[in-house]
Amino acid sequence: MKNIVLIGFMGTGKTTVGRRLAxxxxxxxxxxxxxxxxxAGKTIQDIFARHGLIRFRSEEALVIKRLSLQGGRVxxxxxxxxxxxxxxxxxxxxxxxxxxxxxxxxxVQRVGKRRNRPLLNHGGALLETVQRLMREREEIxxxxxxxxxxxxxxxxxxxxxxxxxxxxxxxx
Ligand SMILES: Nc1ncnc2c1ncn2[C@@H]1O[C@H](COP(=O)(O)OP(=O)(O)OP(=O)(O)O)[C@@H](O)[C@H]1O
Ligand SMILES: O=C(O)C1=C[C@@H](O)[C@@H](O)[C@H](O)C1
Ligand SMILES: [Mg+2]
Numbered sequence: 001m002k003n004i005v006l007i008g009f010m011g012t013g014k015t016t017v018g019r020r021l022a023x024x025x026x027x028x029x030x031x032x033x034x035x036x037x038x039x040a041g042k043t044i045q046d047i048f049a050r051h052g053l054i055r056f057r058s059e060e061a062l063v064i065k066r067l068s069l070q071g072g073r074v075x076x077x078x079x080x081x082x083x084x085x086x087x088x089x090x091x092x093x094x095x096x097x098x099x100x101x102x103x104x105x106x107x108v109q110r111v112g113k114r115r116n117r118p119l120l121n122h123g124g125a126l127l128e129t130v131q132r133l134m135r136e137r138e139e140i141x142x143x144x145x146x147x148x149x150x151x152x153x154x155x156x157x158x159x160x161x162x163x164x165x166x167x168x169x170x171x172x
Pocket of ligand 2: 009010033044077078079080081117118119
């Protein structure tokens with residue numbers, strides 16, 4: 001069985017929905033951000049602050065390469081994981097890629113609760129930063145995705161059920 005891989009912008013719900021989806025399907029759950037922190041023994045915040053973005057991306061690529069060797073899990077990726085086409089190739093070899101989206105205003109509300117995303121924490125206007133990054137990434141997310149769910153008006157469980165229905169159709 002392939003992995004079910006959640007991709008998309010920060011705050012679209014990959015970690016939250018991924019954990020629920022794994023429970024729903026009785027599968028193991030893995031989150032690439034959490035795995036990077038476990039391997040490095042540091043928080044993402046610390047990795048960015050001490051070593052920078054490029055080092056973070058190389059740790060992320062290593063984690064993705066390794067986890068793509070195994071199937072049958074729900075994988076929540078970090079928001080920038082698919083920016084590197086090599087990561088997309090690794091994830092696609094062994095996984096179906098489900099993209100989560102939400103409007104920028106909803107993202108701002110969701111990430112406002114937890115301010116540990118270094119790319120959004122530079123002190124500028126949050127909505128503008130989210131809009132700019134989303135514009136820059138839109139095409140890349142769209143091309144990588146096998147299926148997209150707009151979570152903006154959905155509850156977490158409704159999002160889970162949309163993904164389950166898609167997977168059923170995909171198997172038939
Ligand atoms: N309908 C919804 N679907 C998903 N998440 C929601 C929803 N409503 C609220 N949230 C909240 O949005 C917040 C952000 O979700 P989460 O951390 O799962 O995003 P993420 O996509 O994993 O972000 P990152 O790329 O930064 O890891 C969480 O606090 C979650 O509870
Ligand atoms: O969108 C991004 O580039 C990121 C998203 C987070 O999940 C983390 O992986 C990190 O903060 C970078
Ligand atoms: Mg996450």
